Amino acid sequence: xxxxxxxxxxxxxxxxxxxxxxxxxxxxxxxxxxxxxxxxxxxxxxxxxxxxxxxxxxxxxxxxxxxxxxxxxxxxxxxxxxxxxxxxxxxxxxxxxxxxxxxxxxxxxxxxxxxxxxxxxxxxxxxxxxxxxxxxxxxxxxxxxxxxxxxxxxxxxxxxxxxxxxxxxxxxxxxxxxxxxxxxxxxxxxxxxxxxxxxxxxxxxxxxxxxxxxxxxxxxxxxxxxxxxxxxxxxxxxxxxxxxx
Ligand code: NAP
Numbered sequence: 001x002x003x004x005x006x007x008x009x010x011x012x013x014x015x016x017x018x019x020x021x022x023x024x025x026x027x028x029x030x031x032x033x034x035x036x037x038x039x040x041x042x043x044x045x046x047x048x049x050x051x052x053x054x055x056x057x058x059x060x061x062x063x064x065x066x067x068x069x070x071x072x073x074x075x076x077x078x079x080x081x082x083x084x085x086x087x088x089x090x091x092x093x094x095x096x097x098x099x100x101x102x103x104x105x106x107x108x109x110x111x112x113x114x115x116x117x118x119x120x121x122x123x124x125x126x127x128x129x130x131x132x133x134x135x136x137x138x139x140x141x142x143x144x145x146x147x148x149x150x151x152x153x154x155x156x157x158x159x160x161x162x163x164x165x166x167x168x169x170x171x172x173x174x175x176x177x178x179x180x181x182x183x184x185x186x187x188x189x190x191x192x193x194x195x196x197x198x199x200x201x202x203x204x205x206x207x208x209x210x211x212x213x214x215x216x217x218x219x220x221x222x223x224x225x226x227x228x229x230x231x232x233x234x235x236x237x238x239x240x241x242x243x244x245x
Contacts (some may be wrong), residue, residue, distance in 0.1 A: 020221040059079070075100065103145045122155045130198045193213045
């Protein structure tokens, strides 16, 4: 039986994780904590894995506490850049028994979309990302878009591709999106959306569009449960659910 605690348990994602853990016969929910609850109560509680779906502002201090207290962590909270990942790696190195999974996206389809986009990136002159989310999301671009853009940038570099063609000389600020690595990323926020992403490629005489749609937060749960099951048997930082698939 895997003992699980959830941080951000009253949030949109955290509440789904609580339900999914309770419904899983191999897991037991030890604690469902939200803003204002002390993490100290997890010490000595027998918790094997803590799941964090809080906010980009809160997650770093949560990780500092959890890793230093020997708890494995599955992180869905977004907003990680290279500098933050380096801090987590350092914390893990000082606590080698701990496993940490940081996954920008737990939807199996989104993980595959990132893999297909990485593969396609080496073959096309042009590539841009449009990510679309509900208007209550606090960070832009999304963690998924940033991760996809970074993977695509690396793939373009390995393939030796030239910079993308773009004749723009005058534009309104933001009109061409934000660059993540070499890839322009455009963020849309609108009521009614959940989490969606299009990766558009262009080459001579053809385009390719890869699109993923999360239409319900339930779609993230199989990936979260997979992460919980796997993270207890690894040590150090794992970045991306693809490493567990
Ligand atoms: P949300 O509804 O705002 O939930 C966040 C919850 O965390 C809120 O209840 C918030 O409380 C609470 N919280 C804030 N600081 C905390 C702390 N220090 N300790 C414990 N709880 C704290 O947001 P969401 O839509 O669930 O998204 C949460 C995160 O997951 C975001 O970063 C989002 O981008 C990410 N996300 C990731 C995936 C993925 O697949 N990896 C999928 C969807 C979303 P208050 O409301 O009182 O501040």
